[in-house]
Amino acid sequence: MVPLSDSDLVSRARQGDELAYEALVRQHQEAIFRLAYLLLGDRSDADDVAQETFIRAFRALDRFDTARPLRPWLLQIAANLARNRRRAIGRYFAVLRRMVKADPDMFEPSAAVDARHGESLALWQFVRRLEQTDQEIIYLRYFLELSEADIAETLGVAPGTVKSRLHRAIGRLRGVMKQEGFTG
Amino acid sequence: MSEQPFDSSGPRSPEEQLEARLHQTARAFRYPPTPDIAGAVRQRLTRTPRSALRRRVAWVIILLLISLCMLLAVPQVRAAILNLLRLGGVIIVLEQPTATPTPAQTTTPIPTSTPIRSLLDLAGETTLDQAQQSVRFPIRWPNYPANLPDRVYRQDIDGAVIVLVWIDPKHVGGIRYSLHILDEGALVYKMKPKVIQETTIHGQRAIWTEGPYILQWQRGKNAEWEMRRIVRGNVLIWMDGKLTYRLETDSSLEEAVRVAESVPRITP
Numbered sequence: 001m002v003p004l005s006d007s008d009l010v011s012r013a014r015q016g017d018e019l020a021y022e023a024l025v026r027q028h029q030e031a032i033f034r035l036a037y038l039l040l041g042d043r044s045d046a047d048d049v050a051q052e053t054f055i056r057a058f059r060a061l062d063r064f065d066t067a068r069p070l071r072p073w074l075l076q077i078a079a080n081l082a083r084n085r086r087r088a089i090g091r092y093f094a095v096l097r098r099m100v101k102a103d104p105d106m107f108e109p110s111a112a113v114d115a116r117h118g119e120s121l122a123l124w125q126f127v128r129r130l131e132q133t134d135q136e137i138i139y140l141r142y143f144l145e146l147s148e149a150d151i152a153e154t155l156g157v158a159p160g161t162v163k164s165r166l167h168r169a170i171g172r173l174r175g176v177m178k179q180e181g182f183t184g
Numbered sequence: 185m186s187e188q189p190f191d192s193s194g195p196r197s198p199e200e201q202l203e204a205r206l207h208q209t210a211r212a213f214r215y216p217p218t219p220d221i222a223g224a225v226r227q228r229l230t231r232t233p234r235s236a237l238r239r240r241v242a243w244v245i246i247l248l249l250i251s252l253c254m255l256l257a258v259p260q261v262r263a264a265i266l267n268l269l270r271l272g273g274v275i276i277v278l279e280q281p282t283a284t285p286t287p288a289q290t291t292t293p294i295p296t297s298t299p300i301r302s303l304l305d306l307a308g309e310t311t312l313d314q315a316q317q318s319v320r321f322p323i324r325w326p327n328y329p330a331n332l333p334d335r336v337y338r339q340d341i342d343g344a345v346i347v348l349v350w351i352d353p354k355h356v357g358g359i360r361y362s363l364h365i366l367d368e369g370a371l372v373y374k375m376k377p378k379v380i381q382e383t384t385i386h387g388q389r390a391i392w393t394e395g396p397y398i399l400q401w402q403r404g405k406n407a408e409w410e411m412r413r414i415v416r417g418n419v420l421i422w423m424d425g426k427l428t429y430r431l432e433t434d435s436s437l438e439e440a441v442r443v444a445e446s447v448p449r450i451t452p
Contacts, residue, residue, distance in 0.1 A: 018226065018229070018230065021225075021229070022222050022225070022226050025221060025222040025225050025226075026222045029218055029221040029222055030218045032221070033215075033218045033219070033221060034215050034218070037215060037216060043216040043219075046216075047219045047221065047224075050219075050221045051221055051224050051225055051228065054221065054222075054225045055225060055228055055229065058225075058229060119209045119212065120209045120210060120211075120212040120213040120214070121213070122209075123205075123206065123209045123210065123213075124213065138206070141206075142203075142206040142207055142210040143210040143213060145207075145210075167199075170199065170202060170203065170206070173202075173206075174198075174202055
């Protein structure tokens with residue numbers, strides 16, 4: 001059986017086919033969750049943002065242009081939601097309440113990371129020091145391995161702009177790494 | 185962590201080398217398992233709309249949260265609710281306490297070095313002079329082992345907090361110890377340390393905790409709140425007048441007490 005394309009699934013979901021929308025979510029949930037996790041650094045927050053992304057996408061499905069790829073649109077929603085969440089007032093109290101009940105290891109990525117993953121974790125920590133716009137483009141390009149065209153769709157900019165933004169973000173990343181004594 | 189943790193090879197430009205490193209290291213990143221988002225979204229979308237009831241429940245929850253925040257604003261109530269142990273500005277949440285309220289004479293296991301990356305995005309990095317100008321108490325640091333701190337941070341957690349950090353010269357990227365000085369009114373929370381033990385500094389009560397714990401911090405340029413485990417090592421907490429000191433260290437309790445007692449006292 002030939003799997004349905006995103007465009008077909010969107011059309012069916014618009015007509016009320018819940019299974020079609022669930023299939024779409026399954027298709028993209030990992031990428032959305034991972035971007036949210038990279039931006040927020042907390043799996044519970046990332047889960048919330050990923051769910052909210054698909055709820056909002058469902059409600060806006062009629063406005064989605066099926067001629068365009070779906071994933072960049074979803075990533076764009078997720079990035080916006082993550083940005084808002086980081087700014088949210090009262091975040092501290094929410095986290096505090098959760099932490100009282102939670103296992104500390106859930107919130108400390110390094111606890112579960114052995115030496116083989118130390119490098120990628122260190123890189124993540126360097127990237128997290130950058131402005132969110134720089135973080136987003138680095139995550140999309142290197143962590144989620146999106147093409148420049150898809151990044152342009154996600155960020156709503158021209159492909160040429162992606163190249164120059166990426167170049168500047170890498171320059172700033174190198175500055176952070178040098179500042180901490182890492183060469184290259 | 186080595187001095188050059190990222191592998192690079194081939195005669196390429198620095199730009200290309202860094203890009204290659206980014207690709208390589210980003211691929212090795214270990215994400216948490218993706219939860220069943222599709223299932224959760226399906227449930228949320230198919231939930232029977234009972235808006236009136238939902239609104240009423242939402243109001244009840246909001247009122248409960250407001251009440252909780254008000255209660256948590258009162259230290260005594262907060263302690264009673266959360267089963268807390270408090271010394272000065274440090275509150276320890278005792279989920280499964282293993283308190284040993286006896287003066288310690290035992291040797292403490294030495295944990296692994298704390299990675300400096302934990303500190304990279306803490307808010308408020310400053311100089312010692314600027315930090316001193318920003319607080320109303322004299323900033324003191326240990327005479328043993330005698331050295332000026334390598335990094336200084338100034339945070340505000342309901343009161344001024346100064347964080348002094350000494351880098352470990354033997355382990356690149358490691359922290360030897362750090363000293364946190366909390367002004368009156370400043371509060372930090374710690375969660376679930378493995379061992380809590382009472383000891384004394386200059387004859388005054390002090391608390392020693394071992395094992396990983398989570399601490400409330402401000403991070404990033406916007407000084408956002410975050411709960412984060414910053415130290416893998418042990419912590420000694422004591423007071424001098426209204427100031428609370430927290431010494432984070434990979435050393436044993438005996439060594440930590442020696443360092444703590446070398447901090448010049450403010451009160452006679």
